[in-house]
Amino acid sequence: MIKWVVIFLFVCCMALATVLDPEFRRLHNRDNSSGGALAALMGDSRLLFAHEFFAMADAYFHSGFYPTIFDRQKPGTESDLKEESHDKSEDAKDHEEETSFLGAPKDWIDRFGRHFYPTVHTHLHGGDEREMLPWLQLSADLDPQAIDAYVTASYWLRTSLNKPGEAEHFLRQGQLANPDSFEIQLELGRIYLNNYSNAFVARNILLQARQKWRKQDAAGAKPDPHTYEAILGEIVRADRALGNLKQQLADMEELLKVAHIKENLQRQIAELKAKLAEPTP
Amino acid sequence: MSSSTSWVTSRNPDANNIFAIAGVVVKEMYRRKDFYVLLVLIVLITLMLGSVSFFDDDRIVRYLKDACLLLIWLSSLVIAITTAARQIPAERESRTIYPLLAKPVGRGEFVAGKFLGCWVACGIALVGFYFFFGIMSASREHTLPFLVYFQAIWLHWMCLGIVVALVLLGSVVFAAPSSNATICFIVVLGIMFAGGHLNTLALQMRGFRGEVVYALYYAIPHLEWYDVRDFIIHNWGGSGLRLVTHNIDWLVWVGASIYAALYTGMLLGCTWLVFQRRTMTL
Amino acid sequence: MNNVVEIHDLRVEYRSREFGQRSKLAVDGLNLQVHSGEVFGFLGPNGAGKTTTMNVLLGFVNATSGSASIFGVDVREPIARQRIGYLPELTYYYKFLNAQELLRFYARIFRIPRAERDQRIDTVLKLVELDGARRRLIKTYSKGMQQRVGLAQALINNPDLLILDEPTSGLDPVGRMKVREIIQRLKEQGKTVFFSSHELGEVETVCDRVAILHEGKLKVEGRVSDLLQQYQCNLENVFLNIVGYKPQS
Numbered sequence: 082m083i084k085w086v087v088i089f090l091f092v093c094c095m096a097l098a099t100v101l102d103p104e105f106r107r108l109h110n111r112d113n114s115s116g117g118a119l120a121a122l123m124g125d126s127r128l129l130f131a132h133e134f135f136a137m138a139d140a141y142f143h144s145g146f147y148p149t150i151f152d153r154q155k156p157g158t159e160s161d162l163k164e165e166s167h168d169k170s171e172d173a174k175d176h177e178e179e180t181s182f183l184g185a186p187k188d189w190i191d192r193f194g195r196h197f198y199p200t201v202h203t204h205l206h207g208g209d210e211r212e213m214l215p216w217l218q219l220s221a222d223l224d225p226q227a228i229d230a231y232v233t234a235s236y237w238l239r240t241s242l243n244k245p246g247e248a249e250h251f252l253r254q255g256q257l258a259n260p261d262s263f264e265i266q267l268e269l270g271r272i273y274l275n276n277y278s279n280a281f282v283a284r285n286i287l288l289q290a291r292q293k294w295r296k297q298d299a300a301g302a303k304p305d306p307h308t309y310e311a312i313l314g315e316i317v318r319a320d321r322a323l324g325n326l327k328q329q330l331a332d333m334e335e336l337l338k339v340a341h342i343k344e345n346l347q348r349q350i351a352e353l354k355a356k357l358a359e360p361t362p
Numbered sequence: 363m364s365s366s367t368s369w370v371t372s373r374n375p376d377a378n379n380i381f382a383i384a385g386v387v388v389k390e391m392y393r394r395k396d397f398y399v400l401l402v403l404i405v406l407i408t409l410m411l412g413s414v415s416f417f418d419d420d421r422i423v424r425y426l427k428d429a430c431l432l433l434i435w436l437s438s439l440v441i442a443i444t445t446a447a448r449q450i451p452a453e454r455e456s457r458t459i460y461p462l463l464a465k466p467v468g469r470g471e472f473v474a475g476k477f478l479g480c481w482v483a484c485g486i487a488l489v490g491f492y493f494f495f496g497i498m499s500a501s502r503e504h505t506l507p508f509l510v511y512f513q514a515i516w517l518h519w520m521c522l523g524i525v526v527a528l529v530l531l532g533s534v535v536f537a538a539p540s541s542n543a544t545i546c547f548i549v550v551l552g553i554m555f556a557g558g559h560l561n562t563l564a565l566q567m568r569g570f571r572g573e574v575v576y577a578l579y580y581a582i583p584h585l586e587w588y589d590v591r592d593f594i595i596h597n598w599g600g601s602g603l604r605l606v607t608h609n610i611d612w613l614v615w616v617g618a619s620i621y622a623a624l625y626t627g628m629l630l631g632c633t634w635l636v637f638q639r640r641t642m643t644l
Numbered sequence: 645m646n647n648v649v650e651i652h653d654l655r656v657e658y659r660s661r662e663f664g665q666r667s668k669l670a671v672d673g674l675n676l677q678v679h680s681g682e683v684f685g686f687l688g689p690n691g692a693g694k695t696t697t698m699n700v701l702l703g704f705v706n707a708t709s710g711s712a713s714i715f716g717v718d719v720r721e722p723i724a725r726q727r728i729g730y731l732p733e734l735t736y737y738y739k740f741l742n743a744q745e746l747l748r749f750y751a752r753i754f755r756i757p758r759a760e761r762d763q764r765i766d767t768v769l770k771l772v773e774l775d776g777a778r779r780r781l782i783k784t785y786s787k788g789m790q791q792r793v794g795l796a797q798a799l800i801n802n803p804d805l806l807i808l809d810e811p812t813s814g815l816d817p818v819g820r821m822k823v824r825e826i827i828q829r830l831k832e833q834g835k836t837v838f839f840s841s842h843e844l845g846e847v848e849t850v851c852d853r854v855a856i857l858h859e860g861k862l863k864v865e866g867r868v869s870d871l872l873q874q875y876q877c878n879l880e881n882v883f884l885n886i887v888g889y890k891p892q893s
Contacts, residue, residue, distance in 0.1 A: 141424060145592030151559035187561050190584060194558050196614040197517075197587045199598060208421075215416045215425040238417060247417040382752040386738060393740040456736040461797055464702045464730035464807070465753050466722045641658075642704035 123223070131224030138216035138233070146199040148182040210237040221255065228264050231255030235268045245276035261297065263304065266290035267312050274315060280322035287316045310339050326357055379467045380475040387479020388486070391445060397487050400437040405494055407433060412498070423502040424595050430498060431591045434491040435518070439550060441487050442522045446480045446529035447543040450637075463642065470634045477530055477630055484522040488515055499594075507597070513610050514590050520622035521588030525550055527629035528583070534636045550585060558586045583625045587618055648805050648836045649678035649701065654710035656696050656860075670696040672860040674710070678838050678853075680804075683831050685847040685868075686840040688857035689887055694840045697857070698809060701838075702730060714805060726754070729798035733810045736790065739783035743774055743793050746782065747800050754801040768796040771826060788819035795826060806830060808839035812846060824850060848872075848879040858887045 120127065140147035183200065186192035205212060217234035220227050231252055238248035249272050255265045267290045273283035290312045297304040313336040320329035330353050333346065340346050391397060408430045416422055453459035463472065492515050500506045528550070532542040556563075560579035564572045590610060592598070654674040659667045671693040678684045688694045699705040700712050703719050717724035737746055744765060751761040769775045772792040777785070782793060791811070798806060811827070812820040820843070827837055827850050841847050847854060848868060855865040863886045864871065868879065875882045 141596070144596035144598065149559065151556070151562050187565065190580065191558075191561060193614070193617065194584060194587055196611055197590050197618070198592050199596065211417075211419050211422050212424040214419065215414075215422060218416050234417075242417075242419070244417060244419070247419075251417070378755055379753050382749055385752075386741070386749055389745070390738070390740050456738075457732055458735060458737055460702070460704070460732040461730055461735060461750075461794070462753075463704065464725055464728065464732075465750065465801075466726045467753060468722045641706075642699070 127223040131220045131227050131230075134216045134220040134223065135227065135230055135233075138213040138220065138230075141213045141216060142205050142210070144199055144203050144205065146202055152182040206241075208241060210241045213237065218251075221251075225255075225258035228255065228259055228262050231259075232264050232268045235272070239272050239276050245272050248272055248276075261293055263290045263293040263297070263312065264308060266293060267308060267315065270312075270315055270319070274319055274322065278322075280319045284316060284319035284323065287312055287319060291316065306339060310336070310341070313339065326353060329353065330357065379471040380478055383462075383467070383472060383475025384479035384482060387445070387449065387476060388483050390479075391441075391483035391486070396444065397441060397490070400440065400487075401490055401494070404430065404433045404437060404491060408494075408498060412502075421502075423499065426502070427495070427499050427595045428591070430495050431594065434488075434495060435589065435591070437491065438484060438488055438518065438522060439525065439547070442480065442484045442525045443529050443543050443546050443550070445483055446476075446526045447533055447539045447546065449476045449480065449530065450533045451539045459642065469637050473530065473630060473634045473637055477526055477626075477633075480526040480530070481519075481523050484526065485519050488519055488522070503597075507594075509609055510593055510598070513615055514594055517588040517590055517610075517615070517618060520619050521585050523626045524583045524585060524622055524629070527626040527633070531629050531633040531636070534633055534640065553582050553585045554589060555586075557582050557584055584621075588622070646680040647677045648680050649676065649684075649712075649714055649838060650716075651676040651697070651701075651712045652710055654697065654700060654712055655708045656693070656700060656705060657708045669860055671700075671857075674857070674860075674862050676855055676862065676865065678805075678836060680836055681831075681834050682852040683827065683837040683850055684839070685851035685854035686838060686857070687842075687844070687847060687854055687883060688840075691859075692857040693860040694857055695809065696860075698807060698840065701807060702728075727801070727803055728805045728807060729801060729803035731791075731794050731798040731806070731808045731811055733813050734791075735794055737782045737793055737797070739781065742779050742781050743769060743785075743796065744778045746793065747796060750797045750800045756801065764800060764802065768799045771799065771829070772796045773822065788815050788822075791815055791819065791823065795823065799830075803835070805836045805838065808837065810841055811839060812841065812843055820846070844878075844880040844883055854879070856883060856886050863887070 123130070136147075181202065183195070186195065214234055214237070217230045221230040221234070224230075231254070235248040235252050238244040238251070249269065252265050252269045252272070255262065256269070259265060266286055270283045270287035270290060273279045273286060277283075291309070294304050294309050294312060298309075313332060317329060317332045317336055320326075320332055330350065333350050333353065337343060337346050337350065408426060411429050412426050450459075453462070459472075463469065492511065496506055496511060525546070529542065529546045532546050533539065536542040536545065557579075560575055560582070564575035564579060566572075567575060593610065651674055654671050654676075655669070656671040657667045657669050674693070674697060676697075686694050686697070696705060700707050701714060701719050703722065703725065706720070712719045714724045715727055719725075741749070747765045747768065748761065751764060756764060765778075766775070769778050772795050774789060774792055774796060777789065782790070785793065791814070795808075795811065798808070808827075812823050815823065824846060827839070830837055831850075851868050853865070853867050854871065856863045864882075866874075871882050872879065875885060877885075
């Protein structure tokens with residue numbers, strides 16, 4: 082008898098659940114389609130983890146020589162992973178001084194304690210950059226809107242690890258989650274230009290990047306002007322590769338309007354104008 | 363009177379009793395399932411993480427080492443804290459402490475035996491954990507920087523010595539083993555996370571509060587020193603051909619060991635003092 | 645006659661932990677001698693001070709004043725416990741060990757040489773009739789077996805003095821009989837046995853002398869036969885008489 086009562090109660094519970102579940106979903110503004118498993122499981126805390134994992138990639142880039150949250154409060158200790166990935170020509174010594182977050186030891190415990198964690202500023206090289214990739218992937222998985230994760234991972238994949246296909250695939254994932262991102266578009270254009278040597282497709286992609294940047298600028302979103310300069314620079318490179326001199330001149334003139342260092346560019350424009358002025362044989 | 367006690371020699375407060383008590387604790391550890399469960403968990407989680415492919419690159423290994431070492435640290439702390447926290451309360455609860463102390467065993471020897479047992483048990487667990495870690499890392503990196511691993515395991519073990527001593531002190535101060543274990547867990551993790559930065563915080567504070575925090579900074583055991591995972595994860599010990607060779611200075615290693623030994627001794631002394639004053643009523 | 649246990653003017657006060665509460669006097673000026681080779685029954689109602697006295701003898705509790713010695717050694721010295729065996733009431737021995745391992749552990753504390761240790765373990769396990777269960781984990785033992793393994797650990801060092809705290813407590817009649825037989829055998833071997841019990845019939849059968857404590861004070865001490873003769877009744881009535889129990893009739 083008890084057995085049948087238990088089964089009956091269980092069936093009642095299930096029946097009630099099927100009725101109540103949609104009501105509760107409506108009440109909490111949740112639906113089955115949005116977010117995915119991670120979002121459902123972790124809520125907004127996943128953004129925190131995503132940020133932490135991106136910082137982890139940066140820590141790996143420096144082989145563990147990395148400021149803790151206590152050190153991060155000091156000036157000059159911002160993540161340099163992204164900047165590093167875009168500007169390798171930066172003077173190493175200046176960079177080291179900039180990120181020497183430790184300062185002089187405050188006491189003997191501090192001095193002694195520094196023997197137990199890396200205190201030498203190094204960067205991964207020679208293919209070891211691959212070690213950062215899991216954290217960047219995780220960061221992107223947890224926060225699909227974390228554009229930096231896509232761009233940074235792509236940079237190392239295409240430059241150090243010779244995996245443009247993987248880079249493109251990852252960027253495409255990022256593009257799906259961030260259709261308006263000009264950064265991802267720029268990175269994608271670079272893959273086509275530098276790794277696939279397909280300047281035609283690269284130019285088209287870069288033009289889309291420029292369009293997206295302008296769209297955001299027009300909307301008052303204040304997009305990063307350095308990235309705009311980089312997009313225009315890459316378009317000029319694509320023009321050069323395609324041998325379309327007129328178009329190159331037009332794009333160079335546009336680049337001149339936003340370029341930080343104009344002298345060299347002005348000289349190149351002058352040279353190009355002179356070349357175009359020459360009578361064709 | 364019977365003269366049957368021919369083998370009973372004059373009692374000398376020596377290591378014999380300490381080793382005997384420690385032996386029972388070690389036996390308890392390998393007959394309980396905690397260690398095996400944790401080892402299996404570490405192996406399973408690591409293998410699961412290892413099976414994930416990132417960007418079709420099978421040479422990525424550091425995240426795996428990182429995760430495995432994190433699990434090893436957490437597991438070792440769980441073993442150290444739970445084993446040490448239950449020792450004295452369990453002896454009292456089951457009343458085995460009475461026939462034991464009714465034998466020629468001093469309370470100091472009892473505390474020392476319990477400490478040694480827990481510490482050795484943790485050491486055995488560490489060897490098991492790191493053995494798996496070594497195999498896992500060597501199978502991917504094709505190298506085993508033995509010296510750095512040895513330094514790391516030793517420092518880890520010394521750290522657990524301090525933790526065990528701290529928990530034993532807690533077990534004679536706090537009534538319930540669960541509250542002791544919880545408090546010790548929070549304190550140990552707190553020290554490992556923020557202990558080394560209290561000086562920075564103290565310098566940001568002004569006046570008396572800053573001085574108190576600085577005093578605390580000097581007073582706490584600096585457990586964070588003994589966590590040298592970064593050296594292993596990032597191959598500072600010279601794994602492979604391209605990497606920097608950077609062992610922990612042996613003098614520093616000895617210094618850290620002495621610091622741990624002194625701190626452990628001090629905590630055990632406190633435990634003995636408190637335990638000595640405890641009335642053992644049946 | 646040699647005195648194995650000597651207690652002089654023993655006074656034990658427990659300080660109350662609660663503020664404003666007076667301290668409790670557990671033992672008040674106790675004088676007692678236990679002679680070599682005798683079975684001594686230590687009797688008294690609950691709260692009389694028996695266990696406190698035993699705690700002092702075992703070094704668990706410090707005396708407020710007075711002195712106690714075992715074999716002439718102050719009980720505060722751990723060496724005083726070298727020649728004693730102690731069986732506490734209802735102890736749950738390490739459940740992850742078997743009887744043999746448990747006895748080996750205790751034997752090690754007494755520094756018994758390995759060869760003699762195994763021989764001694766065999767002897768005590770046979771004595772307490774646990775030889776057949778020596779390799780079974782203690783957690784599988786019945787209550788009676790637990791008590792007998794306790795007795796075995798108390799005997800592992802072949803002690804000259806045995807202190808037994810209610811050794812038959814919680815045992816069935818067969819278990820009680822077995823423990824009683826063991827005490828008799830120990831007596832025959834010339835051991836001194838000092839034990840507390842509420843089983844007065846058992847005490848009357850086994851003991852040479854008894855002491856009755858009431859409210860921390862020694863009320864009577866003497867040979868069982870002398871007391872029975874003096875009061876002209878059995879030990880239970882002697883006890884009730886001494887503690888001032890008057891039946892309502």
